Amino acid sequence: MATMREVAAAAGVSPKTVSRVLNDDPHVSPETRARVEGSMRELAYVPNAMATTFRSGRSPVIGVAVPDLVDPFFAAIVTAVEEEALANDLSTLVTSLGHGQDPSRERVALESVLRRQLSGLVVAPSTNDHAWLEPWAARIPIAFVDRAPGDLEADAFLQDDRGGARDATSHLIGHGHRRIGFLGDSLSAPTIAERLEGYREALAAAGIPFDDDLVALGAATRPGAADALARLREPNPGVTAVFSSDARCTMAAMPTVTAHPIALTAFGDFPLADSLTPAITVVAQDPATLGRLAAARLVERAAHPDRALPRRTVLPVTLIERTSCRV
Amino acid sequence: MATMREVAAAAGVSPKTVSRVLNDDPHVSPETRARVEGSMRELAYVPNAMATTFRSGRSPVIGVAVPDLVDPFFAAIVTAVEEEALANDLSTLVTSLGHGQDPSRERVALESVLRRQLSGLVVAPSTNDHAWLEPWAARIPIAFVDRAPGDLEADAFLQDDRGGARDATSHLIGHGHRRIGFLGDSLSAPTIAERLEGYREALAAAGIPFDDDLVALGAATRPGAADALARLREPNPGVTAVFSSDARCTMAAMPTVTAHPIALTAFGDFPLADSLTPAITVVAQDPATLGRLAAARLVERAAHPDRALPRRTVLPVTLIERTSCRV
DNA sequence: TTGTACGCGTTATCAA
């Protein structure tokens, strides 16, 4: 726990000189440098990063907030941010926001992180109200991923939710299905709402009327998904195929789908999707790129505060055909 | 970006009074408090957490370092640490260490985190050499999870690797198998080495001689796992069942196992293990408890630096029988 | 109840 002062005293120089040695300032004579370095070693001196941080007024840390770290999609985003951060000598402060069951949690969590004078923040939000972020956004760069901010101008890195959903639904239509269910958690998430739009567009393009009864929500848990699928299969709806709008729902639906096969395409790839029986046909997102671009943008904004940059970047998605679409 | 000073000036009081208001010090007259709070609102004052942190000498942050965030096992550990941290008003600084391909990375990553005067550190290490942590451990509480530290006295929260491997192997023996392969990544990981021991013990208990040729390593990737399984299946080894020592290997082996079924038990549960065909019989660990206990221990050590506490906590594991063991 | 003085560890400024 030696401080710079102590090293300075031991080496018979001023603290500033020690600082210079530490920061590779060329204006230090080789002898002085050697003496200081000797004292540093002797005292096992380690710079106090907090003090530097405090002095500089900006913490070399990027905050990352996601709904759920255990979801591989968000874990991949966090990992990508971390890598990009590392490449810029930044650390990563991670916060989970939950899936929006408690909407106030997001704000509380983000504010506590923002107080820390971060160099930037990447958020995959679980709510839609971000007007309160306005004053923060004026001071530190904030980038949204996966979902756009509500009521706030900020960088956003998204994927083509609507187009992907359209592709996945059309694919089922191409296999001859006309009664196609929509499986999802909640439409309050803008991504899911967009995917529902894509689903409707695909139906419309094929001249299939949209039927509200085929939209089954609350499917993010296993019982929820089982219920939803059971409702869709009843004679009345008479669904023969399902588009799952989100990987959590798809995974939650797997036991049911395995037990009672039904044609299925899904938004969002996930580990082992290709090893299941049937292997799931998915629209794959690219969480790593999302995270990397967002982190890179933060760094860029910090370096060039008034450079004009596009606010919204939409990544394409890719249909990966496996077997679940032709069950 | 108003500071306490500015708020004080605006309210016509000293900075200290503002500080008191902020910290709910009872020794402030209601009128003064009201005036100060008014100024705080006007100036949109937000306390600078960095300054507080610096002043106190200890950052209210728990570091968490794991090999790989995308692995659900480690993601669950991180999530649990985060929850426990939240309950104690601490934030979570996350670092990935990699799977030990580059052994120096672990030290570099940990040292950069440790410099930040953390309140504590949870590590799931990817290397075996931790003697260098000694001086750090003297100053801040460090808890290991999943794997014990090498050459260092520190709290460790582990699971019964050997017993679990023994159970999983015995289970295959109970199904009549005598030529049982061991699938793994690398024996340099102490957990995997322990699981190999458990495997050997199970064989020994059944009077089956151990055969080095049945230990197939390098199976953490899909091609690696495919190779390993192919080697085991050759007429000479003539293996009829496999114990996979680690969830990464199990997941990597899935395509091969699905294509060419073989009796299988595995160490480590993972998402959808029960929805695969066959559903994988596993020995389940408890990452959430591991993370929670470790974080709680850090808090406890910080509060009571010299309370005597057990250094090593070993959690039991649970065999979950599904169908892969009777393929 | 309120205020003054000082220090946390580091670095920028300016002078020597």
Added chain:
DNA sequence: TTGATAACGCGTACAA
């Protein structure tokens, strides 16, 4: 090339 001084924003100790 080196050093003295001040400052970052807040909280502690002590005084009034």
